[in-house]
Amino acid sequence: MRRDIFQAIADPTRRAILVLIAVHAMTPNAIAEHFDSSRQSISKHLRILSECELLAQKQEGREIFYELKIDKMKEIDIWLDKFRKIMEERFQQLDEILLLTIKNKKK
Amino acid sequence: MRRDIFQAIADPTRRAILVLIAVHAMTPNAIAEHFDSSRQSISKHLRILSECELLAQKQEGREIFYELKIDKMKEIDIWLDKFRKIMEERFQQLDEILLLTIKNKKK
DNA sequence: ATTTTGCGAAACCGATTGGTTGCATGTATA
DNA sequence: TATACATGCAACCAATCGGTTTCGCAAAAT
Numbered sequence: 200m201r202r203d204i205f206q207a208i209a210d211p212t213r214r215a216i217l218v219l220i221a222v223h224a225m226t227p228n229a230i231a232e233h234f235d236s237s238r239q240s241i242s243k244h245l246r247i248l249s250e251c252e253l254l255a256q257k258q259e260g261r262e263i264f265y266e267l268k269i270d271k272m273k274e275i276d277i278w279l280d281k282f283r284k285i286m287e288e289r290f291q292q293l294d295e296i297l298l299l300t301i302k303n304k305k306k
Numbered sequence: 307m308r309r310d311i312f313q314a315i316a317d318p319t320r321r322a323i324l325v326l327i328a329v330h331a332m333t334p335n336a337i338a339e340h341f342d343s344s345r346q347s348i349s350k351h352l353r354i355l356s357e358c359e360l361l362a363q364k365q366e367g368r369e370i371f372y373e374l375k376i377d378k379m380k381e382i383d384i385w386l387d388k389f390r391k392i393m394e395e396r397f398q399q400l401d402e403i404l405l406l407t408i409k410n411k412k413k
Numbered sequence: 414a415t416t417t418t419g420c421g422a423a424a425c426c427g428a429t430t431g432g433t434t435g436c437a438t439g440t441a442t443a
Numbered sequence: 444t445a446t447a448c449a450t451g452c453a454a455c456c457a458a459t460c461g462g463t464t465t466c467g468c469a470a471a472a473t
Contacts (some may be wrong), residue, residue, distance in 0.1 A: 203318075205312075205315055205316050205318075205321065206316045208312055208316075209312050209313045209315075209316035210460090210461080211310075211312075212461085214312065214385070217389075218388055218389075221388070221389055221392045221393075222392060226419075226420090227419080227420065227421090228418095228419065228420085236461090236462075237462075237463070237464095238419085238420085239420095239421085239422095239462085239463070239464080239465095240461070240462055240463075242420075242421065242422090243421095243460095243461075243462080244461085246421080246422095260419090260470060260471070261418070261419050261420070261469065261470040261471065262419065262420085262470090263419080263420070263421095267389075269389060269393055272386065272389055275382065275386060276386060278321070279379065279382060279383060279386075281325055281328070282324075282325075282328055282374075282376060282379055285328045285329060286328075286376055317430090317431080319431090333449075333450090334449080334450065334451090335448095335449065335450085343431090343432075344432075344433070344434095345449090345450085346432085346433070346434085346450095346451090346452090347431070347432055347433075349450070349451065349452090350431075350432080350452095351431085353451085353452095367440060367441070367449090368439065368440040368441065368448070368449050368450075369440090369449065369450085370449080370450070370451095
């Protein structure tokens, strides 16, 4: 059972759920009303998102409110940072090449 | 055939390929050497990444160099922006509540 | 006390996934 | 020209995925 945040956000319904919940916590039934899928199907998605620690639950009577744990989203940002850094290095190298070219022309 | 960038980066091997290629373009064989998977398996991943426009190909003789199209990665960042904005709004609302609380105490 | 409501869990099903094997094709090399 | 190499593509397979149906269990409502 592979269960990481990248696999979690691969599904478009799950991404929509995250956006929906980001505004304020919601119950499974309330969430399901926003989609064509059944309540059970949404419940499955909620379980997967919870297993990835993207969601927290707040029980109120027989209702369960799911809320987004926004901090977990940072993990995606951290991964993207790798590419930001690599790109920075690339531009620096490009700068050096351009600088050398200018210097050579002056000779 | 669902083929978007989020589904593309869901697979850990594909994510590793992206990081590998980000540094400099590579051929399928060279990439495959970094993994336990077969050359054909890596080729399949490259095809999926290409279909998502995450990769560009440069043919050199009988070799094909795959390079990362870094701009496409921005799409993930754009999606993350939604949450950044929602969080900003939340903090603003929190500020307003705190402000009101202070004002009420003064009364 | 009985019924309704909100929910999770399990069983099942077709579609998709990631992997392998076996080709076909085009390019270097002998 | 014959051979070795780099690669893509199609066929196949077990595992996983997303969905539905059915059930059981509590908490509310009647």
